[in-house]
Amino acid sequence: MDPRERFDDGQEALRAAMDGLQGRINTAIPGIIQSFNAAAMTAVVQPAVQRQVRDPAGIWHWVNLPLLLDCPVHFPSGGGFTLTFPVAPGDEVLVIIADRCIDAWWSSGGVQAQAELRMHDLSDGFVIPKVWSQPNTIGGVSGNSTQLRSDDGETYVEVAGGEVVTVKAPTRIVLDSPDVTISGRLSILNSEGHAAPCAIAGAVYATGDVVAGAGGASVSLQHHIHGGVQPGSGSTAAPTPGT
Template identity: 55%
Template structure:
């Protein structure tokens, strides 16, 4: 028995009643993703295990700490707007924050738009939204840039870095970069530096068209270049002038 039940005090009784009422109101909980579901024509959802246990009074009056039930089919929030979305490969073990709607979301989830409440439940575990990116200390993200915005891997080896002060975008991709596009337009000067061990710094496979001067090692190699040591006959010309 709760010792407050032994006190004949209306205020204590009211506080206990309010505590019991608040215990059934769910607002937000940290969670751990158990599975992620994404299929054509279906918004992505995931199953989440709440990461905080609940204390439950047993029949004998003792308090037991029990795990909350698995939260299934929780809509996943990806940053989105204006027909653009930033997605992530959600994986089991990812930590998150589950936010519970104040009213039943079933009608909206099924049909979109403005819908009637399918049930009159409030702040229920059945109406959770999953917000990604929240982390506990053991899974903290290290070496977070304090001066630039990054889209990065957790280990920091691969990233796209935007520097608002220097107006520079830097890309680091140890595995390479693939551009699948019919046209690439560069409006400024493109400098290629072979910082690795590859024998060729720049390679083109296919027809190449240039407008303007083309130089190699300081020598013009376009349609106006000239050669030294030219003599009529079958011999080869000399070096490019």
């Protein structure tokens, strides 16, 4: 009991009682991932804000809250598509506490009766990754584009103004599909913006012509001719189809 509740002051006693009640209502709290179960999509989280408890001698101490077990982890999702992240121990997250017991819903889905009549209980947390305390901010956040990026900013997919999408990967980009369609002109440049060689493992099939040296002394694969390969000033015919 709060000592103020013993005062001969009704308003002060009421305020003390309300403070005590409010102190038992859990809504949201930052936490730190201890482990992540990818199959169940749940996490064990250590709340990152301590609470005060009073020992038998009346001395107050700051203590850790207990671990929050089997917290469902939220990933942006809808319509059969989901954006996932590799949640890792040490990640800072936000834990949202449900108003009522979520056990029956979590185990069975759909609309369920409450398994227990608890309210605002730490047992009913949802995890939203990720939030950052000041020592752990990633830095370099773009102020004029949307990015899906690594924390170090070296790898990203960026949607910017001017109808431009940029993909950056310091090592390589892998497109794994039996059929890749590129609609539009394709330019291959090196890191300095200059033309770069292109290595293709396998046959190349083109429904149209292939032109080398485009923009200069261009040569057509389908229609080029050769000079000086027979006596006189004649030229060879165009390439023979099917050869």
